[in-house]
Amino acid sequence: MQLTILIAVLIVLTVLAFVYGRKRALVTVGGNRRALHSMPSYHGWFVALWCGLPAAILLVLWLVLRGTILDGFIEDALGPELAAAGPEMHGALLEDVRQLAAGNSIAREPSPALLAAADRYSSLQSSADAAVLVIGLVAAALGLGFAWRKVGPKLRARNNVEAVVRLVLFLCSVVAIVTTIGIVLSVLFEAIRFFGRVPFWEFLFGVQWSPQMAIREDQVGSSGAFGIIPLFTGTIYITLIALIIAMPIGLLSAIYMAEYASPKFRNAVKPILEILAGIPTVVYGFFAALTVGPAFRGFGDALGLSVSSESALAAGVVMGIMIIPFISSLTDDAIVAVPRSLREGAYALGATKSETVVNVIIPAALPGIVAAFLLAVSRAIGETMIVVMAAGLTANLTANPLDSMTTVTVQIVTLLVGDQEFDSPKTLAAFALGLVLFIATLVLNVVALHVSRKYRERYD
């Protein structure tokens, strides 16, 4: 409650600081803007930032550290009780105190010590919040006063504000980087735990994937084999099928739209392609599982082939349809970006439209086309829903596209769905799979970058 007040007061103060800081800047020079080093609004920002920023930083710090600090106090108060309960109940007891303090009931009859601790917790909490409220307001007032006195013709408000802007931009980019690093590390550590139980080489080169672990000693049928070869071949195989469908169609449709189609046709078709790109993959999944899969099976029956109703072919074909818009739209951009002068050069030599496209435009647009292709590959490798619904869950090591297959992403989903204990190899295997997938797409992206740079040097 106190913190809400603090936030509201801070917002109002900051807005006022901006308005009056701006006015004051003009007043100090008697309305003569030219006498000011910075425009008045920069002075407004300067005062507002000094007023709001220190208090806001204080508030954020408090919100982050509040739990830890308060817990420390409770642990002191609960000392004997905690010792009696033992280390494994530590967290549970603290949670009970917090729940009691918030006025919620807890599972068991609270002991007097717990109730006392809860009382102490809530009183501590409110007094600490009140203290923060006061400190925050003082900080805002001090900042305001400091900045207020600084405002004047000499103040380099613009430079100061720009420095803050730069800092904010920098912090935003740091957030992205730190998040990435955090994700990589968390996956990495879990994967290392997994490799502590399953040998790395067995994981990488094993041809058996059956992650069911025995819960009881005497359970049957739970071998627990973690070889990713079948998953990877499945992923690559389905991706390949998707690309065989999407690459030619995407490329050729892009060429048609960029070079041959009338503007009218282009303007009508481009949005439709973009709609195709916006369809959720789950919907493609329905399409694959309910329409394409059974259709292929019917076809197969008519030809005397046995097609399983969840086939790699169906998943690959639908995934191919899904990535067509990516390829065609990016390729289209790359083709349109080819300078007109190159086209005219070819036409002036008497090249026909198709000769120009094949010999001049495609080579010139190649970096963009390669980028489109690799983006499509990463999409296909990372795609999950279509494969879950259409390709099945069995890890078959087979080259028959009519059989069911599974992919890395599908297995990650099945490993983590439902109630799981988070220290069995079965769950940890998901992280190892994630790590391998991450490395694979990373390598792909690096290659893509390298290839497109190399060609760009040659063709620009």
Place this chain on the structure above:
Amino acid sequence: MDREADVAEARIDQGESPFRANFALGENSSATPDAGAPQQIAVTAKDVSVFYGKKQALFSVNLNIERNRVTALIGPSGCGKSTFLRCINRMNDTIEGCRVTGEIKLDGTDIYGRGIDVVQLRARVGMVFQKPNPFPKSIYENVAYGPRIHGLAANGRELDDIVEQSLRRAGLFDEVSDRLNTPGTSLSGGQQQRLCIARAIAISPEVILMDEPCSALDPIATAKVEELIDELREHFTIAIVTHNMQQAARVSQYTAFFHLGNLVEFGPTEHIFTNPTEERTQDYITGRFG
């Protein structure tokens, strides 16, 4: 200036093309330098008008381009000189909403007539552009491209010969003979432009159109290209659009002055530059506008 003017005069005096009076051209009047020597005329334009959508860019231009001569088209920006040039190989066809009326004859055949294949037309009328635009291919492939698509070489040896000869004619062979397989884009701007000229002459066109070929080049590269244009005159008919009046005076035998979509004056270069009939021409070449 003087030297070039002398040279130009000397050429005229050699007499293959008899000296003609400097025609003063009204907006829509005829600009035939000589009706008596039809074999000397490569391109005849009659009443050519060009429209971009509703806007008319060229008004009833009449102009003859003489064989084995350099004809310069000068005039301020937007005067229609490039538009006219691009009519001659029907490059304007690639522009949406562009319409050409009138008649342009190449060796007596109407190039806008029925049954004319633009691919064949462009094989006979080559073009060099303002900005060097080598293809994303090797130097060799850039030059070989035209002969390849038109099937001019029966085998690889012949193609090699065509490429070498074209590069030699473009004055580029000695500079690039040891790196024919490096990308055309790795050359300097001036070399790239000469590569584009080599590419254009590799298919042995009759006419070469040059659209401000030196405007993106430095003075030294410009001098080389100008020298080259003068040499190419022996085998080809050249029409060149230029903003640079000194260049027009240096390289051309005939000059056409365009203004606001009209052909104002057309005649032998030294007359246009020393004794123009039209006041507008006088004003433009003396730098009073444009």
